[in-house]
Amino acid sequence: MSFWDSLLYDLFPLIWSGMITGCLYALGALGLVMIFKCSKVVNFSHGNVAGLTAFLVYGLSSGMLMSLSWGAAVLVALLAAVAIAFLIYSIISPLVFESDLTSTIATLGFGLIAQGVTLLTFGADIVALDLPIPRFAFSVLGLLITGYDLTVLAVAVVTIGALFIIIDYTKLGIAFRAISENPFAAEVCGLNLRSVHYFAWITAAILGVVGALLIVPTTFLSVTTVATFMLQAFAAAVIGGFASLPGALVGGVLVGVLMNLFTFYVSPEFSSTFLLAVILVALNIFPNGILQKVGGSRV
Amino acid sequence: MSDQATHIIPGQSVVSRLSGMATSGLTTAVVVAVLIFMPLLLGGSWTFTLGLCFANSIGVLAVSLLVRYGGEVSIGHTFFTALGAYSVGVLDTRYGISLWASVPLALLLGVVFGLLFAWPSRNLHGIYLAVTTLALALAVPEMINNFDVLTGGYEGLYVATPFIPGIEMGLQRYYVALFMLVIVCLAVARLRLSRQGMALLLAKAHPAAADAFGTRRVWARVSIMGISGGIGAICGATLAFSGSTVSPGGFTFWQAIFLLVGSVVSFYGLSLTRVLIGGAFVTLVPQLLSASGAWIPVLYGLALLGMILLGHYMPRIRKAMNRKAEAN
Numbered sequence: 001m002s003f004w005d006s007l008l009y010d011l012f013p014l015i016w017s018g019m020i021t022g023c024l025y026a027l028g029a030l031g032l033v034m035i036f037k038c039s040k041v042v043n044f045s046h047g048n049v050a051g052l053t054a055f056l057v058y059g060l061s062s063g064m065l066m067s068l069s070w071g072a073a074v075l076v077a078l079l080a081a082v083a084i085a086f087l088i089y090s091i092i093s094p095l096v097f098e099s100d101l102t103s104t105i106a107t108l109g110f111g112l113i114a115q116g117v118t119l120l121t122f123g124a125d126i127v128a129l130d131l132p133i134p135r136f137a138f139s140v141l142g143l144l145i146t147g148y149d150l151t152v153l154a155v156a157v158v159t160i161g162a163l164f165i166i167i168d169y170t171k172l173g174i175a176f177r178a179i180s181e182n183p184f185a186a187e188v189c190g191l192n193l194r195s196v197h198y199f200a201w202i203t204a205a206i207l208g209v210v211g212a213l214l215i216v217p218t219t220f221l222s223v224t225t226v227a228t229f230m231l232q233a234f235a236a237a238v239i240g241g242f243a244s245l246p247g248a249l250v251g252g253v254l255v256g257v258l259m260n261l262f263t264f265y266v267s268p269e270f271s272s273t274f275l276l277a278v279i280l281v282a283l284n285i286f287p288n289g290i291l292q293k294v295g296g297s298r299v
Numbered sequence: 300m301s302d303q304a305t306h307i308i309p310g311q312s313v314v315s316r317l318s319g320m321a322t323s324g325l326t327t328a329v330v331v332a333v334l335i336f337m338p339l340l341l342g343g344s345w346t347f348t349l350g351l352c353f354a355n356s357i358g359v360l361a362v363s364l365l366v367r368y369g370g371e372v373s374i375g376h377t378f379f380t381a382l383g384a385y386s387v388g389v390l391d392t393r394y395g396i397s398l399w400a401s402v403p404l405a406l407l408l409g410v411v412f413g414l415l416f417a418w419p420s421r422n423l424h425g426i427y428l429a430v431t432t433l434a435l436a437l438a439v440p441e442m443i444n445n446f447d448v449l450t451g452g453y454e455g456l457y458v459a460t461p462f463i464p465g466i467e468m469g470l471q472r473y474y475v476a477l478f479m480l481v482i483v484c485l486a487v488a489r490l491r492l493s494r495q496g497m498a499l500l501l502a503k504a505h506p507a508a509a510d511a512f513g514t515r516r517v518w519a520r521v522s523i524m525g526i527s528g529g530i531g532a533i534c535g536a537t538l539a540f541s542g543s544t545v546s547p548g549g550f551t552f553w554q555a556i557f558l559l560v561g562s563v564v565s566f567y568g569l570s571l572t573r574v575l576i577g578g579a580f581v582t583l584v585p586q587l588l589s590a591s592g593a594w595i596p597v598l599y600g601l602a603l604l605g606m607i608l609l610g611h612y613m614p615r616i617r618k619a620m621n622r623k624a625e626a627n
Contacts, residue, residue, distance in 0.1 A: 042426040091604070095611055101372055101425060102607055105563060108374070108556060109603035116597030124593075231437060238430050272441050276434040280419045283427060 012143055014260045020149050021218070022256020023156035027211035028233025029240060029248035030163065031204030037180040037243050039197045040100040041092070043204065045111035047230025049084055050208035052114045053077040054216055054226055055122045058129045064122070070132050078209055084114075085205035089198055096197070111227075118223050126222040131213065152214050159210055160249065163203070167245070172199055180243075232259065235275050239282045327571045331481060338473055346473045348586060350541035353476035356571075356578025357483050358534035359561035361527045363574065364487060366567045368499045369523040371425070375432030376558050378416075378439050379528045381550040382408050383535025388456035388545035389449055397460045398475065398540055405536040406529050413528020417521040436555040443547040455546025458539050476541040483530055484571040490526070491569075499523055553596075557581050560603050566610060 028046065035043045059065040060073035068076070088110050089096075095103040137146040167173035178186040179196050187193055211233070212226045219225050236255045240247025255278070262274045338346045358380055365373050383405035390401040420431050443450050450456070462471050490496040502509035502519035510516065539545045558581065565577030580602065588595050 036426070042429065091608075095607065098611065101370075101429075102611075104426065104429065105372060105559065106604055106607045108559070109600040109607070112556070112560075112596040112600030112603065114600075116593055116595070116600065119593035119596070231433070234430050234433065238427060242426060242430075269445050270441060272434070273438040276431070276438045279431055279434050283423055283431070284419050 010264065011261075012141075014264050015257050016143050016145075016149075018257035018260035019253055020152050020256070021215075021260070022236075022253035023152055024211050024215045024229070024252075025232045025236045025255050026249045026252025027156060027159065027207050027214075028230050029236035029252050030160065030245060031207040031211075032233060032237045033240070033242060033245055033248040034176075034200045034204045034207075036237075037245070038176060038183075038193075038200045039089075039096050039103075041096055041107060042104045042242075043201075044104065044108045045088060045114055046204065046208055046233070047227035048111040048114035048118070049081065049088075049205065050212040050230065051221075051223065051226030052084075052118045053081045053205075053209045054129065054212040054221055055118055056080055057213060058127055058221060059122060062127075074209075074213065078206060081205040081209045082202050085201040086198065089201040093194060093197070097193075115223060115227070122223075124223060126220045129213075129216045129221045131217050148217060155210060155214060159207065163207075164245070172196070176200065232256075232275070235279055238279055239286075241286070323570055323572075327484075330572055330575070331477075334477055338470060343469050346469060347541075348582065350473040350476040351538070352575065352578045352582045353480040354534055354537035354541050354578070355558075355561065355581045356480055356574040357537055358531060358558045359565060359577035359581065360483060360487065360569065360574040361530035361534055362558050362562040363565065363567040363569055363577070364530060365523060365527040366562065367569060368490075368496070368503060369520065369527070370503045371520075371523075372429045372559065373432040373527070374429060374555050374559055375435035375439075376527075376531045377550040377552070377555040378435045379409050379413065379531025380535035380538060380554075380558075381439050381443060382412055382528075383532030383537075384539035384545045384549065385443070385450055385456075385535075386532070387536045387539040388451075388458055391458045391460045391539075392451075392456045393449075395460055398462045398536070402479075402533065402536050405532040409532025409535075410525045410529040413525040413531075414521055416528070417524030421517045421520050432555075433552075436552045439550050439555075440547045440552075443550065451546075453547060455544055455548075456539075458543050458545065462540070472541040472543065476537050479533060479537045480571065480574075483533060484569075484574065487530075487569050495522070557599065560599050563603055564606050566606070 028050075032043055032046055035041055035046075054077070056077040057070075057073045060068045060076055061070050066073075088107070092103045092106045095106055131148070131151065133151045134147050137144055139145065167176055175186070175191050175196050176199065178189070179191060179193060183193060208230075212229070215229045216225065219229075232255055233252070236251035237248050238251070239254060240249070240251030255275070258278060259271060259275065263271055266274070334349075337349060341349070358376060361379065362373055362376055365371050386405040386408055387398065387401040390396040390404065416435065420428055423431060444452050447453075459468075461468060462475050498509065498512075498514040499519050499522070501512065502514050502516055506516050509519065538549065542549070561577035561581040564580045565573045568574060568577075584598060584602075585595055588598065
């Protein structure tokens, strides 16, 4: 096989599937960035809470806890995610206005609790949780495109599109941007910081559930899968600048593609080390993320 | 929380602070004296567990030191503990070299890799550094498993060469850990009074002023990572010797978070008694709950939150109570 053939047969499918996973990393990263942008907290509980809700969908739809339909189970899980996000923010909100580092550590505590609750309720077993989507596949220019790929792409585009429309055009979105830009001035103008923070935390939780449900069919569902997936989302957020929503999107796709290429061409055993290297290199070249404007400070 | 602790509390006289230091010194001496005689009272398994407590306390101290002097949070200190543990493990099992040589090597490696990690991340702070250390923690188990020629992979290594030949191994594992803990705590207490310590605190509290006085922020960051990494490696070396085995299971991502939990539970304290509390928490909770493993993360999470909320509300409650007392 010539070089170009192998390029066509390996590289493009790898980039395509990397982009699909990257969209999911972006969903996770967007949630992290939304929370960080307004409340300056890195939510380390994001992955574990999303994992818990994915298990909830499994438990409610498989007959383990109840045997609801898939849609009803997802609805209950979304409500649970919203309730959990509300609870977490309510508990740490006094800390948020004092020290962002302390409140960040506090979210680690919630992550541990969410993981423990998952273990206690659903055990350490590995289960399969599929999406109710039609199974089909067709090939375009040598690319095999499956129903799953298109579902992920469609859901990601709709969710992210809706998010950007809300942030760009609605009153809530404008309040969100104002608070991210300058919380003090926003508060002086009469905005309620807490209610906007609640909006960000709840939106992030919903994005987390969507991301978790979409990633699970490619792996299996265990206590750690969603948390591991969210770690890639962390990398995506960092590369995108952690304070930039479009950056999170670009970072997610970038991480997805790079990880895919690395595992295929170099070694699947060093993927976490590679992720570390990518983060360090990206942060050295773009200290504030790839889409951040260059700024400076004077002493 | 950490800021309050490192700054001088207004309204408290120098004399009372000095006497406070003297009493804390006395407490530490009493605690150490009690710990020296502990193996006479306790059985072998408790002596072993206490040795692990001391080793973990050193790790907790490494994390707290970074918080207090660098203002940064690390969730990747298992990288340094793994470095230390594997320098002891590898030198012991492959070459039969005891702690005399492997602890200095561990310290050196810890400092060097602390500096190496700090250099590319020198401009990062706060969350960026925290997430980078998180990536570091994730990379550790994978590196250990893939360098299995040296590290023994999943099976791990068994440390059996005595530190001082002729003395019973169980006692050695205990006293070496205690000795290391005391030495490291003394060194950290010295750091507080040293030029370097002052410069680090200044760079943390007033970066611009530190720049004006000639302490480069980059230097402060890189050096504190080096010191903290070195202490982390000593923790690993002690863990390897006192715990007798070194395997990837001891250096997972969760272990890194547990070190941070220990640091928070001890309120980022740097004194021997404080870090012992953190170390004991990290060591004893999994032991006591080993029958019901799923409760461990829940309990750790609750402890973490409880301590943080306590640290937040305690000063307020105390103030309110003082006000009430004054009103009466």
